Amino acid sequence: MLEIKDLHAGFEGTEIVKGISLTVNKGEIHAIMGPNGSGKSTLSKILAGHPSYEAMGGTVTFMGKDLLELSPDQRALEGIFLGFQYPVEVPGVNNAEFLRMAYNAKMARQGKEELDPLDFDDILDEKMKLVGMDPKYKDRSLNEGFSGGEKKKNEILQMAVLQPKLAILDETDSGLDIDALRVVANGVNKLVNQDNAIILITHYQRLLEYVKPHYVHVLSKGKIVKSGDKSLALDLEAQGYDWLTPIPK
Amino acid sequence: MPTTLTDTPSGAESLILDLHGKYLEEARPPEPFKGLNLASVRRFETLKFPHPKHDLFSFVNAKELAWTRFQLQRDSRIGKDIVRDHVYPGCEKSVLVVADGTFRPDLSDRSALPSQVKVSSLREAVADPAIARYLAETIESENDVFAAINGAFFSDGLYLEVEPAALVEAPALILYISSGSASHPTMTVPRVLAKVGRHSEVKIVVKYAGAGGNYFVNSTQDFILEENSKVLYTHIQADPFESWSFAKDRVHLNRYSRFHGVNVYSGCKLARRHHEVHLEDSGAELKLDGVSVLTGREQAHNLVRVHHEAPQCASAQHFKNIVNESSRSSFDGSVIVNKGAQLTNSDQLINNLMLSDDAHADSKPNLMIYADDVKCTHGSTVGQLDEEQLFYLNSRGLSQGMAKSLLTRSFAESILGEIQVPAVASDLRGILSKKLEADHA
Structure with a gap:
């Protein structure tokens, strides 16, 4: 589904991701862990197409297409979803209306009929129940004044509505108390199936107690320095990141 | 029109004076209008068209307007069709039409307005000496040259009076429609006077629109709010691009009365609104908001003067401007807190959203405080869309x-x-x- 080959990328001319290769197949959950500044967020932003980040080398292929050639909205319509570490507040944009617009953009792309607010409301109610979100958030402005936990739930809600092929969840667990974490993880687990894939980007191991990854990769100084199964996450939790040094080429 | 224009439109006054002479001869306004017209034309001669540094016209270039040779609109082409196009749902039976400056009962429908709302032409209303006196005083103290031009040419208008203790559910829609003229620029001078009695509440929607372009609608609107009354006011400027749309809104707020105005601008060749508000007795509240969405070469300008004249009054202003392409907006607002207006609360905020490099937005928030126990804020922002x-x-x-x-x-x-x-x-x-x-x- 996703094939990253020797990707180099950065921000304002500074290279932060220094040669990452990674293959993600349908039905897989990958966790990318690493200390602050290791390039985790840069990787997620370059995959989603943030305009401030640039690819400096390598290739990224998604469902057979050159991902780096696509604009952020085209990537979304192809099935990529980025769950933001810091979801953006957009005052004045109604949460439900925004979700319907995003949903209908996807429907239009697939040549399906767009939904009016009433029909969409049924879908929205169902998905809000799934992620344990109070219906009152439908009528609020997008993320405006939401608590940290509600913002993260709202990201998972968007994911539930848009049903992406590949979801990249960037530090979705950070800043959550244990109850919110459980709700978010529960939502993610309900959305995983044999046809989609998830990349969990996280600093801590605790999310992985709730969402079981098939693979764990450790990122340090812009490179994947170790890959393994979920036991790697436990080692990291016990020993920290210091024992890992970049693998010499 | 001269081929070269000097920086000041001095001399352009003669165009208005010529037109005024013709007006008096042809229209033969009855008293007291004739007297008011003459008093107003004297105000006009004193005030003159603004020079570029005039403090009421800091950001408005009225040169082209001043040098345009207008005619007064004679043949109104406004019919029921165009009225229907501009009536909002729910206002069909509470619509008052002012066509080319004249109140038209035949195009209006006031059946949803309760009997406590009295509607008449200004011609009838001036029979009340208090109203005639108010008009005379207003004209004598007029400081805006375009409002003075209105006063020089008006011989009718709309009078609206809400009796005390009336809760008016249906919004009163005042529709200003201008015919315009393909052959020559025309000027109309609508005037509305609204008086809201004690403990009454009313919603007033005012919309400016045109059948054609090439017109100058130059209106004045006075709102007198008596004790503890409330006016919810929506003002919509929707004239076609090829027009000049000027208005002066004057609001008098009595004890505990509240005026909440929302001003929406679509912009045109030159749109300007002068809001003059007097908080005259304690407990009065003003909320004045505005938004303009401008593209092409559209312009919309706001001039606000809020006078706090009594203690414990509050005023809040929030204006937002969205300017794209080569459009222009401005906000020039002063809050004047007079001596004795203690415990005044006043806020003023202007936000400008710039969507292109050629667009232009000016903001001049200003405070003049002559009392020592007040809480006043003001601010202005300029920005682009957030990346x-x-x-x-x-x-x-x-x-x-x-x-x-x-x-x-x-x-x-x-x-x-x-x-x-x-x-x-x-x-x-x-x-x-x-x-x-x-x-x-």
Whole structure:
């Protein structure tokens, strides 16, 4: 589904991701862990197409297409979803209306009929129940004044509505108390199936107690320095990141 | 018109004076209008057209307007069809039409307005000496040259009076429609005087529109709010581009009365609103909001003068301007807190959203405080669309155009959301969206 080959990328001319290769197949959950500044967020932003980040080398292929050639909205319509570490507040944009617009953009792309607010409301109610979100958030402005936990739930809600092929969840667990974490993880687990894939980007191991990854990769100084199964996450939790040094080429 | 224009339009006054001579001869206004017209034309001669540094016209270039040789609109072409096009749902039976400056009972329908709302022409209303006196005093103290021009040419208008203790449910829609003329520029001088009695509450919607272009609608509107009354006012400027749309709104607030105005501008060749508000007795409250969405070469200018004349009054202003392409907006607002107006609360905020490099927005918030125990704030911001918000929306599959339009609408929404007549608010949302989509397509 996703094939990253020797990707180099950065921000304002500074290279932060220094040669990452990674293959993600349908039905897989990958966790990318690493200390602050290791390039985790840069990787997620370059995959989603943030305009401030640039690819400096390598290739990224998604469902057979050159991902780096696509604009952020085209990537979304192809099935990529980025769950933001810091979801953006957009005052004045109604949460439900925004979700319907995003949903209908996807429907239009697939040549399906767009939904009016009433029909969409049924879908929205169902998905809000799934992620344990109070219906009152439908009528609020997008993320405006939401608590940290509600913002993260709202990201998972968007994911539930848009049903992406590949979801990249960037530090979705950070800043959550244990109850919110459980709700978010529960939502993610309900959305995983044999046809989609998830990349969990996280600093801590605790999310992985709730969402079981098939693979764990450790990122340090812009490179994947170790890959393994979920036991790697436990080692990291016990020993920290210091024992890992970049693998010499 | 001279081929070269000097920086000041001095001399352009003669065009108005010539027109005034013709007007007196042909229209033969009855008293007291003739006397008011003559007093007003003297005010006009004293005030003169503004030079570029005039403090009421800091950002408005009225040179072309001053040098335009206008004729007075004689043949009104306004019929029921165009009225129907501009009536908001829910206002069909509470619509008062002012066509080319003249109140037209035949095009109006006031059947949904209760009997406590009295509607008449100003000609009838001036029989009341208090009204005639108010008009005379207003004209004598007029400081805006364009309002003085209105006073020099008006010989009728609309008078609205809400009796005490009336709760008026149906919004009163005052529709200003100008015919315009293909052959020569025309000027109309609508005048509205509204008096709201003690403990009454009324919603007033005012809309400016035109059948054609090439007109100068130069109106004045006076609102007198008696004790503990409340006016919810929505003002919509929707004239076609080829027009000049000027208005002076004067508001007198008595003890504990409240005026909440929302001003919406579509812009035209030159739109200007002068808001003059007097908080005359304690406990009065003013809320004045505005939003303009401008593209092409459209202009919309706001001049606000809020006079706190009594203690414990509050005023809050919030204006937002969205300027795209080569459009221009300005806000020049002063809050004057007079000596003795202790415990005044006053806020003023202007937000400008610049969508292109050629667009222009000026802000001049100003405070003049002569009392020592007051709380006043003012501020102004200028910005572009937020890159992070755009990316966030893009990342959910919304195209750049959709995301821009959505964010721009959301910028306007905090003002549109203040409009208390839902049909008007949703109509305006539609118009603004269309304007924004045309641009981002």
